[in-house]
């Protein structure tokens with residue numbers, strides 16, 4: 001995990017590399033480094049964030065270079081383990097994202113051949129392999145080196161005497177950015193968007209070579225053509241636009257995201273879509289995802305079962321990869337904001353291998369998920385920088401509602417009502433945002449505790465899971481999401497005055513049961529904050545405090561509830577002084593298994 005960037009052009013490479021690296025930090029960063037090519041390779045790296053490195057790094061002169069932010073997998077965050085890594089001669093430098101599975105064996109072999117290693121990383125075998133095969137042509141040496149490697153990688157290599165950067169990928173994201181008398185390589189688009197909006201997405205097995213005025217991609221020695229994409233995200237969009245944190249900005253973008261995501265999908269009176277995955281005798285559906293996207297999958301399950309009347313399984317991609325499945329006549333959907341989550345991609349490949357049609361729901365155009373899938377629905381959340389997923393989750397929900405409603409055979413009047421409600425959701429979400437200062441007050445209260453439960457039933461059980469995930473990752477409070485009816489089967493033992501409960505009370509068939517659960521909890525001394533619809537008087541008698549939410553059809557209640565919980569998590573984390581956008585130990589895009 002982490003991010004890579006390469007630059008070659010007329011300008012000094014160092015400031016450009018550092019600037020791009022700052023924009024890659026959201027992918028996870030516990031150390032970073034750069035190498036600049038001139039008559040020799042000058043390198044500077046350390047176990048610090050990019051901005052700190054930029055303050056202390058000496059001036060490295062040269063117009064070609066590579067940079068890396070690392071999130072440790074092999075070996076602790078340290079200067080020695082930070083990238084770039086060098087070969088024995090110091091004439092070859094490499095940066096790498098991914099994991100080399102056979103690095104131990106390669107290290108032993110190379111050591112026996114006289115190579116000397118200075119880090120604990122798996123990456124370091126790559127420059128040594130390149131050195132072993134180098135015969136005056138870096139591209140050929142990289143290709144030969146990668147033949148020995150088993151694992152996932154996005155790499156960039158440079159060497160003294162060859163004014164070019166060589167890059168290659170397998171199961172890790174990688175793009176080439178085309179500039180004017182300058183070219184770039186990066187893990188993703190936001191890193192280089194300040195410099196160019198013309199990008200090429202590399203495929204697994206591609207080797208790319210860039211000089212300041214040329215670019216060539218090949219596979220097995222044969223040149224291939226890859227489409228150039230024009231990116232429409234503005235630079236400003238990838239910045240904070242005046243908000244204190246990306247997370248807050250991204251939560252506030254949700255009304256816009258709902259509008260954008262639905263535009264073009266929902267015509268005057270009906271949603272329109274034609275997807276192979278929904279046709280051809282599908283008798284059940286399987287939805288795969290990780291983390292927050294998995295919570296969207298769970299909500300999708302409830303919506304599909306209600307509006308399509310087919311059995312739906314929502315599963316963690318990371319679990320699905322390790323046990324047998326009956327997949328006959330099953331349609332499959334993979335949900336992944338980044339489109340690069342290793343477990344989700346692996347699950348998609350497994351599905352494709354057994355002949356399933358796979359639909360991807362992803363936020364990133366040209367991402368690996370979209371390339372594996374038979375069809376893709378792109379959510380239109382825009383670039384999401386905060387590690388905590390907020391607006392991308394909202395866009396996933398919209399995609400799922402739209403998809404299901406497109407194929408639903410429910411009564412036409414009910415469908416028309418739902419479409420009308422769907423269109424009103426931006427205003428409803430705005431009402432939740434307008435209630436922000438009240439949620440801030442509750443956040444001050446929550447921030448004093450070390451354990452919080454989130455409970456919900458039915459379609460709001462996944463919202464409880466998501467509320468808990470948001471709180472734990474941003475504020476470091478131990479938070480658990482629970483199906484309200486399950487609390488008495490164990491967690492009651494933990495209840496007391498120091499375990500606040502956030503209860504999601506929806507106006508659906510779970511309502512009475514939720515009130516009973518809240519009474520049981522109150523009887524055990526735990527304070528209750530309820531999320532309830534405006535006009536719900538009964539809840540006022542029971543809960544200690546209430547976050548009032550606008551009225552929506554119960555099927556859309558996750559939309560307004562989750563925004564309130566995102567804000568609760570955000571303000572709780574802010575109250576506790578946490579590094580909200582970049583929580584410890586987490587990466588935006590989890591590109592290793």
Ligand code: M6R
Pocket residue numbers: 290291292293294335336337338339340341344387388389390473588589590
């Ligand atoms: O990019 P993906 O949607 O596949 O990411 C999956 C999870 O890593 C992600 O949703 C994660 O749980 C969130 N960043 C947490 O807020």
